[in-house]
Amino acid sequence: MIQAEGIVHRYGETVALDGVDLAIDDGECVVLAGANGSGKTTLVRHFNGLVEPHEGSVSVNGRDVSENLVAARTAVSIVFQHPEDQLVAATVGADVAFGPENLGLDRDEIDRRVSKALEAVNLSGRESDRVETLSGGEVERLAIAGALAMEPDHLVLDEPFTGLDEPARQSVLARLRALRTGGTSLVVVTHDLRDVLSLADRVVALSNGRVVLDGAPEEVASELTDFDVRVPENPC
Numbered sequence: 001m002i003q004a005e006g007i008v009h010r011y012g013e014t015v016a017l018d019g020v021d022l023a024i025d026d027g028e029c030v031v032l033a034g035a036n037g038s039g040k041t042t043l044v045r046h047f048n049g050l051v052e053p054h055e056g057s058v059s060v061n062g063r064d065v066s067e068n069l070v071a072a073r074t075a076v077s078i079v080f081q082h083p084e085d086q087l088v089a090a091t092v093g094a095d096v097a098f099g100p101e102n103l104g105l106d107r108d109e110i111d112r113r114v115s116k117a118l119e120a121v122n123l124s125g126r127e128s129d130r131v132e133t134l135s136g137g138e139v140e141r142l143a144i145a146g147a148l149a150m151e152p153d154h155l156v157l158d159e160p161f162t163g164l165d166e167p168a169r170q171s172v173l174a175r176l177r178a179l180r181t182g183g184t185s186l187v188v189v190t191h192d193l194r195d196v197l198s199l200a201d202r203v204v205a206l207s208n209g210r211v212v213l214d215g216a217p218e219e220v221a222s223e224l225t226d227f228d229v230r231v232p233e234n235p236c
């Protein structure tokens with residue numbers, strides 16, 4: 001479980017988060033919406049201690065993130081925008097194996113995790129492919145596999161569709177739907193809600209660093225447009 005209480009975060013004079021309370025349970029699929037600059041990325045960076053709140057606190061599984069960084073980073077895997085910057089190895093298989101190797105797991109367990117993660121993103125059999133030969137959608141899916149191989153309690157995806165053409169966007173979306181069906185806890189950060197609401201148990205919208213909506217997709221869909229969030233005509 002991720003719990004944020006009263007988080008305030010500032011960049012100089014800019015107040016990026018202005019008192020955010022949010023609890024995300026294991027098993028929940030949350031779409032975190034909001035216009036550009038509303039504070040979404042800053043918020044999720046608190047979930048595994050990449051930044052610390054200036055006020056308030058964040059805990060994961062009941063433990064304060066800043067005091068238990070390793071535990072938080074094991075429990076929460078984040079795939080950021082520009083996933084190509086997160087790739088660390090020359091080939092698909094080596095890239096996904098990197099995280100589990102750093103956990104000191106034995107070879108059989110690493111191989112099990114790599115093959116399970118690649119299967120989850122529909123990249124099975126591509127272990128030897130060089131990462132620079134992958135398309136944009138495949139790079140996003142590879143970064144998701146790398147995060148999944150850490151077997152986190154929560155997988156957070158920051159704007160996973162940025163820069164993808166429609167077929168690539170649909171390929172990523174299909175894998176996220178399959179992950180959700182398989183019980184993976186997801187937080188999908190997006191300013192563009194096309195298709196994505198169907199992934200959500202819950203939609204949380206930020207505006208100017210505050211939570212302005214929090215509810216089931218069918219409850220909040222009609223209100224999202226009030227907060228400058230792009231919403232499809234028929235969200236579900």
Ligand SMILES: Nc1ncnc2c1ncn2[C@@H]1O[C@H](COP(=O)(O)OP(=O)(O)OP(=O)(O)O)[C@@H](O)[C@H]1O
Nearest residue numbers: 011014016034035036037038039040041042043191
């Ligand atoms: N490193 C930084 N230095 C200064 N200001 C920042 C920095 N990062 C974010 N901000 C500012 O903080 C506010 C929140 O930004 P943040 O990136 O968290 O929002 P966002 O909702 O994720 O936006 P986007 O959808 O554009 O990524 C914005 O006003 C942004 O300009």
